[in-house]
Amino acid sequence: MTAMLARANAIELRGLKVAYGAMTVLRSVDLDIGEGEFLVLLGPSGCGKSTLLNAVAGLGQISEGQVFIGGDNVTWKQPKDRHIGMVFQSYALYPRMTVRKNLAFGLMMQRVPKAEIDARVAEAARILHLEPLLERRPSDLSGGQRQRVAIGRALVKNVKVFLFDEPLSNLDAKLRGELRVEIKRLHRDLGTTMIYVTHDQIEALTLADRVAVMKDGVIQQLDRPDVVYATPENRFVAGFIGAPGMNFLPGSLETGTDGPVFRAGDVLVPLAGYPFRGPPGAGRAVELGIRPEHVRLGDAAAGQAIRVEPTVDLVEPMGADALVWTTLAGHPFSVRVNAEETLPGKGPVTAGFPVARVSLFDVGSGARL
Ligand SMILES: Nc1ncnc2c1ncn2[C@@H]1O[C@H](COP(=O)(O)OP(=O)(O)OP(=O)(O)O)[C@@H](O)[C@H]1O
Ligand SMILES: [Mg+2]
Known part of the structure; x- marks a missing residue:
């Protein structure tokens, strides 16, 4: 029983390959992400970060390999059956709905009882400091507030795994710093497994339990941030981590x-x-x-x-x-x-x-x- 529980939201990727025609974007990725781990995928534009995240989410085609969430082979499952919450770079909120309705909408579609929706929305609003904003529309929010609503929409779903694809890159430096701390706090409080894609190495070094540095569809190094910083495995990783560079x-x-x-x-x-x-x-x-x-x-x-x-x-x-x-x-x-x-x-x-x-x-x- 405990062994099962311990894997309830671990993620395993086995021999994952994604190719578009003749172009291979991911070349046989093997990756084990532990229960409650915060893994950051870091790499330059086009290296395959979003492709990898989408493979976990069930968005996009896999050419070869398998994806397991909580020990369950989800390779052929629909995104909605994978118990994941995803937050993208663009907030994609419903513009005509209030924040409260934006948070509740997915649950209403799933016919979750109203009392439970209210409770989950209240809890998400509390965690993300959205309580004073619940009756506003997205157009009346700042970028950081909108992104918090987007995170809240994933949060209300009671997910096993959070997937973030550059959630802060549209924000200015100060807001990015503030939300980074909030995401870290969220992870500490929820203990949910998180995969976070970024090309910002400061985000990677501050947030990650482990960082996977990617280049051309291959993970170059996977280790704790301090290890990647102090002992880069190759010239690419050495040059990518650190500002100003090595x-x-x-x-x-x-x-x-x-x-x-x-x-x-x-x-x-x-x-x-x-x-x-x-x-x-x-x-x-x-x-x-x-x-x-x-x-x-x-x-x-x-x-x-x-x-x-x-x-x-x-x-x-x-x-x-x-x-x-x-x-x-x-x-x-x-x-x-x-x-x-x-x-x-x-x-x-x-x-x-x-x-x-x-x-x-x-x-x-x-x-x-
Ligand atoms: N549907 C597609 N058809 C063909 N090529 C694609 C498709 N989707 C992505 N690619 C290519 O796959 C490669 C990896 O894309 P991906 O979006 O995973 O990169 P990324 O690491 O997330 O980059 P960024 O930091 O710019 O978001 C890119 O070269 C991209 O052009
Ligand atoms: Mg991307």
Whole structure:
């Protein structure tokens, strides 16, 4: 009994493939989403995020593979029989109905008793802070309020699984931040399994229990946000997560007296202590990655195991932080510093970072070394 309950709203995708004619959009995706997990699908436009979400929802054709919700094979079931609630980027509210009616309408169509509809609408309105808005029409709401009504319409259905497809991308930055917190709270309070599609990596890192980073219909890495951030599996993931992005220096590996060394022109980086996954391979073409926030400048660089001498081109203040744009071995190299630090002027500066923050990628395959 408990085993059944524990899987009541888990999702499993097995060998899922979606092709439109000759174009394969999803290539054999296997994915297990746990009971009550918040999974974020993150990737660039056109990588297949919505296609994957639609396959779970039962919208759109699957070429191969199977979808299970709560252990139940729903591959051939209608969307209405899958116990899911879906929220899209466009709110798609009924313009002539009040918020209350918008929330109740789906349940009225299902002939749910009126007392129960009233109770569920009241509960959704309470959770989403819609109580003062129930008698308004969508045209009299802000974008964020409309999107909350759209979430409420999914909420009243008592679903096993919530599917969100870029629900916040039509909103301005401030509202996006506010609703992001509300969605996180909603997940904490309901414990419902959620799949959330976005190309905004901040949303991914803040909301997800696990992030699946996608490219060209293939999941590149599936892990906790902190793991994806700290140990990207390949060059694509490394470049996609982080703003401003990771610095990449192309170069090669050499064998030094104290172990492997990275060389880019006359820049040498000792790599003693780097957790290579296999033999480093001297002469191999690699890219060294280091995030701007992991580099220290000037006096703060002195204690670091790795020190380099970039040239400062420009300082960009960003409120709490400042971005220092430099050039290292002919490549752009940015450093994020606290805006209250003494900022360097144009010209040479000492930069330092620990080997524990370094990522190395094979130039040919893009794989993490
Ligand atoms: N009905 C269709 N016929 C042919 N190609 C399609 C169809 N639907 C989607 N595609 C293609 O499949 C690919 C993946 O589309 P999908 O909508 O899943 O991308 P996405 O990751 O959600 O992108 P975005 O971030 O822009 O929403 C795209 O190249 C798209 O053009
Ligand atoms: Mg999409």
